[in-house]
Amino acid sequence: MEAYAYARPTTLDEAVSVLAAHAKEGRRTQILAGGTDVLVQMRSVDREPRMLVDVKHIADTNRLEIGSETVFIGSAIPSAILNENQELKALFPGLIEAADLIGSTQIQGRASIGGNLCNSSPAGDTIPAIIAASGVCVIAGSGGTRRVACEDFVTGVGTNVLGADELLVGLEFPTPKGRTADGYLRFIPRTEMDIAVAGAGVALTLDDGGTCTAARVAIGAVAPTALLVPAAAEALIGTTVDDEALAAAGAACTAASSPITDKRGTIEYRQKVVAVLCRRAGANARDRALAR
Amino acid sequence: MSKVHVVTNVNGEPREMLCEPQQSLLEVLRDELGMTGTKEGCATGDCGACSVMLNGRLVCSCLTLGVEAEGADITTIEGIAEGSQLHPVQRKFLEHAALQCGICTPGFIVATKALLDRNPNPDETTIRYWLAGNLCRCTGYDKIIRAVQDAATELAHEA
Numbered sequence: 001m002e003a004y005a006y007a008r009p010t011t012l013d014e015a016v017s018v019l020a021a022h023a024k025e026g027r028r029t030q031i032l033a034g035g036t037d038v039l040v041q042m043r044s045v046d047r048e049p050r051m052l053v054d055v056k057h058i059a060d061t062n063r064l065e066i067g068s069e070t071v072f073i074g075s076a077i078p079s080a081i082l083n084e085n086q087e088l089k090a091l092f093p094g095l096i097e098a099a100d101l102i103g104s105t106q107i108q109g110r111a112s113i114g115g116n117l118c119n120s121s122p123a124g125d126t127i128p129a130i131i132a133a134s135g136v137c138v139i140a141g142s143g144g145t146r147r148v149a150c151e152d153f154v155t156g157v158g159t160n161v162l163g164a165d166e167l168l169v170g171l172e173f174p175t176p177k178g179r180t181a182d183g184y185l186r187f188i189p190r191t192e193m194d195i196a197v198a199g200a201g202v203a204l205t206l207d208d209g210g211t212c213t214a215a216r217v218a219i220g221a222v223a224p225t226a227l228l229v230p231a232a233a234e235a236l237i238g239t240t241v242d243d244e245a246l247a248a249a250g251a252a253c254t255a256a257s258s259p260i261t262d263k264r265g266t267i268e269y270r271q272k273v274v275a276v277l278c279r280r281a282g283a284n285a286r287d288r289a290l291a292r
Numbered sequence: 293m294s295k296v297h298v299v300t301n302v303n304g305e306p307r308e309m310l311c312e313p314q315q316s317l318l319e320v321l322r323d324e325l326g327m328t329g330t331k332e333g334c335a336t337g338d339c340g341a342c343s344v345m346l347n348g349r350l351v352c353s354c355l356t357l358g359v360e361a362e363g364a365d366i367t368t369i370e371g372i373a374e375g376s377q378l379h380p381v382q383r384k385f386l387e388h389a390a391l392q393c394g395i396c397t398p399g400f401i402v403a404t405k406a407l408l409d410r411n412p413n414p415d416e417t418t419i420r421y422w423l424a425g426n427l428c429r430c431t432g433y434d435k436i437i438r439a440v441q442d443a444a445t446e447l448a449h450e451a
Contacts, residue, residue, distance in 0.1 A: 006296055006313035006359045032357075039355045040336050042314060052313055054360065080349060104425020105403065106340055109349035110356070192424045 002027065004049045010057050012140045015167055020142045022051055023164035029053050031167050033061070033076045034110035036103065037119040053167075060140075060169050061114070066091070067175060072138075074170040075114025083108065091175065093288055094182030094201055094281070098129035101186060104193055114168050120154040120225070123196045127154065127226035129184040131218035132201035133173050141166035151218065151228040179206040179292045183284030185277045186220070189264075196221040197265040200253060200277035202285045204241065210290060212236045217249060217282070222257035222274045229256045232278060241286040249282055250275030300361040302327070303371030311358035318342045320358030321368060329369040331395050333427070340426035343399035344368045350406040352425075369398035372405060380450070381405050381443045388439035392430030400426050404440050412448055416441070 009015035022029045028050040032038055038052075055061050061076035066087055073082065079099040082088055089096045099113055102125050113126040117137070127150070135150040142165045150171070154160050162168065176182075186199035199220035205213050217232035232252035239245035259270035295310040302325065309324045318335070321327045321344070330353055333341030337355040344353045345367035346360075353368075372379045381404045384390070391397045400423065407414060407422045414422065419440050420433075428436060 003294065004313040005294065006357070008359075008362070034355075035357065035360075036337055036355050039316065039357070043335070049314070052357070052359075056360075078349065103337075104340065105406075105422050106343055106350050106352045106425045107337060107355075109346070109351045192421065 002049050005051045006054065007051060008054045008057050012058055012060050012167075012169065015053060015055055015058060016140055016142055016165060018051070018053055019167065020165035027051065029164065031055055031118065033112045033115040033118075034078055034107075036107050036111040037115065037121075055167055061167075063170060064088075069175055071173045071175050072170050073113065073173075075118075075168040076112050077114075078109055079103075079111050079113060080105075080108040082113065092129075092133055092173070092182055094184040094203065094285060095126065095129045095133050095173075098126045098184040098186075098199075098201065101125050101184075114170065117150070117153060117171070118160060118162065118168055120156075120158050120160045122157055122224055122226070123199070123221040124226065125184070125186055125196055125199055125220065128199050128201035128218035128220040129182065130171060130201075131226060131228050132184070132203040132216045133176075133182050134203070134216060135171045135173050138169045138172055139166050140169050145169070147172075151226075154225040157224050176203075177205075179208075179289040180204065180214075181285050181288035181292060183281040183288065185281040185284070187273050187277060195264065198222050198257075198259070198270045198274040198277055199226075200274060200281045202236075202249075202278065202282040204236065204282070204285045204289050206241070206286070206289045210240050212239055212241050212245075212286075217253065217278060219253050219257060219274050219278065222253075222259040222270050224258075227256055229253050231256065236282065241282060243279075246279040246282045247275075250278040253278040296359045298359055298362045300364050300366060302366045303368060309358065313357065313359055315358045316354050317344070317346075317356040317358050317361055317366075318353035320361070321353060321366075324358070327368055327370055329398050331398055333395060333399075338425075338427070339396070339399075340403060340423075341396050341399040343402045343426065345402065345406060350403055367402070369402055372401060379405065380446045381408065381440070384439040384443040384446065385436070388435050388442065390431060390435040390439035391428075396426060396428045396430075400428065400436060404443065407440070408444055408447055412451070413444060414440075 333339035
């Protein structure tokens, strides 16, 4: 068995070369950002030695850019930096509340939302929030750069579209304009630091009269992957996001879910709670949008 | 089994070490550098006993690799006191008996200093949330919270 090795590329080209060279030889690599999932897995469920490719020393994966048309969040930026960024928090209150829900102060000093996405857990809190905010994954590989909508990135429990020679460079979002805002809520049985039983992210755009003109709703921890729920968005568009519309959106979330029963909750409980979370996150997004 | 040569800075002093790529910073601090003030609790990032500062951020040294310390600035519990003079946070933990077995204490003190360095006057809720990643099974936390509040008051008077 091979021994562990460590590489610290400083450019995307260098990172891709290391990944591609190992892939060609059939040797395993592991991309390392904050390491808060990877290091735990290395010592428990997945002890096979591999080449660790630390992507934290690349300018592109650390780039945080808030432009008039797009916002780019590098994949290796620790969530503490995002949570402290007031401009980002004002633009994406839902995305930041999702990032801020994950882990302790210590974990947030390392963990990135790019890593949360690449870990591809069904319960990753930022994933529904990223999907709701129309996040696009910017991926670098031997074939150049490609872009994948966030809802298409995760393919199953712990799996995603990244090839062996690819890495996530960052996430690009359309800059919210006018009365556009998002919200994210999850349910856990305590107040801090637990894994979601269910989660829901909602992003809305309202017109001057308060009517919803665009919506995206995504749910987490109630299916093998986080899901975009177009039927829930359709239930909100054209309404003032009143209780009736929110109830219909919640029902659409329940219908789209396919949860399991485990120690955190039963199928029936998750189906019910995901609707409640959708309604409340939707109301939060609406109220934030109205305040703009 | 190729070890990696790492040059880092611990508590203001340059240090060199040879690390296995998969070795945690916690293991390196304790086993390679002999700095046993930093404690291992869970080794999965849940308990905070191994908290250190890495480039100005509070992190779990069990969830950081030793090789990642290359070129970094690290502060451990051994770097909190000034010579033989305890830091006010350390003194207040003693005065308030905010410890019993002591395994969690180095992590609490590093985390508390990190909080007070950025927020000299935190309210109780802020303190409790900031320290939520540090587990203590002895004190029931109230003595710790009182020690932190008292340390904040003293540091404010000093400033």
